[in-house]
Amino acid sequence: MRAAIAAVGLVVCALAGVSPLAAQNGRGDPGVRLDHGRFTIVAARRDERLARSLLSEAQRNDSFPGLPRPREHVLVAIAPDAGRLRAWVGPNAPEWGAAFAFPDQRRIVMQGSAAGSEAGDPRTVLRHELAHLALHEAMGPLPPRWFDEGYASVAAGEWSREQAFETSVGMVWRTLPTLAQLEDGFIGGGVEAGWSYAMAHRVVSELDALGGEAGLTNLLTYWRQTGSFDKAVRAAYGMTGEAFEKHWRSRTRARYGALSFVANVSVAVGMFSLVLVPLFVIRRRRDRLKLEAMRAADAQQEEEARRSALQAMLDGANPE
Numbered sequence: 001m002r003a004a005i006a007a008v009g010l011v012v013c014a015l016a017g018v019s020p021l022a023a024q025n026g027r028g029d030p031g032v033r034l035d036h037g038r039f040t041i042v043a044a045r046r047d048e049r050l051a052r053s054l055l056s057e058a059q060r061n062d063s064f065p066g067l068p069r070p071r072e073h074v075l076v077a078i079a080p081d082a083g084r085l086r087a088w089v090g091p092n093a094p095e096w097g098a099a100f101a102f103p104d105q106r107r108i109v110m111q112g113s114a115a116g117s118e119a120g121d122p123r124t125v126l127r128h129e130l131a132h133l134a135l136h137e138a139m140g141p142l143p144p145r146w147f148d149e150g151y152a153s154v155a156a157g158e159w160s161r162e163q164a165f166e167t168s169v170g171m172v173w174r175t176l177p178t179l180a181q182l183e184d185g186f187i188g189g190g191v192e193a194g195w196s197y198a199m200a201h202r203v204v205s206e207l208d209a210l211g212g213e214a215g216l217t218n219l220l221t222y223w224r225q226t227g228s229f230d231k232a233v234r235a236a237y238g239m240t241g242e243a244f245e246k247h248w249r250s251r252t253r254a255r256y257g258a259l260s261f262v263a264n265v266s267v268a269v270g271m272f273s274l275v276l277v278p279l280f281v282i283r284r285r286r287d288r289l290k291l292e293a294m295r296a297a298d299a300q301q302e303e304e305a306r307r308s309a310l311q312a313m314l315d316g317a318n319p320e
Contacts, residue, residue: 038062038071043078047112050122051078057123064134064155065208066216072137076126078112085111094193101129103136124156131155139224146182147229150200151216154208158201176249179203179241199252206248210237 032048034041034055043051054076063069079085086093088109089100098119099110108129111119119125131152135143143151176199177185185196208215223232230241237244 038073039076040073041076041078043112044080047078047080050113054078054122054126058126058130061127062130064131065151066211066214066218066220067134067138070130070134070137072106072133074130074133075107077107077109079109080112081114082111085109099125099129101132103133106133108133124158128152128156128158139220142223142227142229144179144183144229145186146179146196146200147204149186149197150202150204153197153201154204176252178245202252203248206251207233207244210244210247 031042031044032051034043034051036055037059039055039058041051041055058076077088079088089097093100098115099108101108108126110122110125110129113122115122129152132148134155135148135151182196182199182203185199186193204216207219211218218236219232222235223229226232226235233239233241233244239247
């Protein structure tokens with residue numbers, strides 16, 4: 001997640017060569033600082049294993065789609081808990097964020113091993129944030145938020161974003177937004193933002209697919225040269241920006257619309273089943289009890305009728 005929040009305390013600690021853990025908790029524990037290549041990672045002692053794993057993964061996979069290899073130094077701070085994450089990032093950080101990138105400062109703050117499963121795979125999370133920094137290093141402020149987030153998601157291989165379309169009610173009932181409208185979705189709550197992340201992933205995926213073997217290389221090169229996304233799309237793909245918007249919406253609708261409808265119908269049927277099946281069982285049981293009571297009443301009436309007939313015969317019979 002790209003952040004426009006100034007992590008002043010973190011920056012001061014990093015520049016001074018002091019772990020932000022020691023400055024934050026005042027216990028004199030410097031934690032762990034790992035330096036290799038263009039990466040520095042600081043973490044609590046209990047997160048040392050995670051820090052070493054992330055450093056190794058960042059070094060192993062340090063190139064990004066369509067961009068030259070990054071060269072800027074990056075500081076990664078692993079927060080030991082959610083409270084420390086918020087303290088380092090600032091009060092304006094959204095509650096649903098698990099990691100934050102500060103491109104202007106070349107710094108990343110992310111949750112450590114104490115994070116819940118909703119925080120995601122830390123290797124994927126770090127890759128996502130590093131993609132933000134790599135894109136900013138190469139393109140500066142040119143990419144809008146939707147492209148920045150979509151690019152980071154594609155670069156990190158977050159294919160689970162695609163799954164949001166398979167079961168989303170929005171795919172059935174809502175009109176897919178324009179790219180300008182998509183920009184506004186990131187400032188909403190967690191659900192709306194999640195939908196926007198999924199759509200941004202889809203847009204950048206379509207741009208990547210249109211580039212064939214070159215992927216995003218030509219688009220990003222022309223974009224950097226002209227400073228215009230529309231001109232870059234025209235030069236790279238031979239279509240206008242408006243034509244591309246129609247293309248990605250139609251492709252997304254064709255690919256996921258029917259699947260989403262079937263999935264949502266299945267979910268609806270499942271929900272109705274949870275309600276109707278118990279009612280059906282209760283109704284069947286009530287009908288069975290009622291039928292048994294009717295049969296018992298009929299049998300009793302028949303027995304009484306036989307006794308009445310026999311008594312009538314006895315009463316009317318000749319004494320002889």
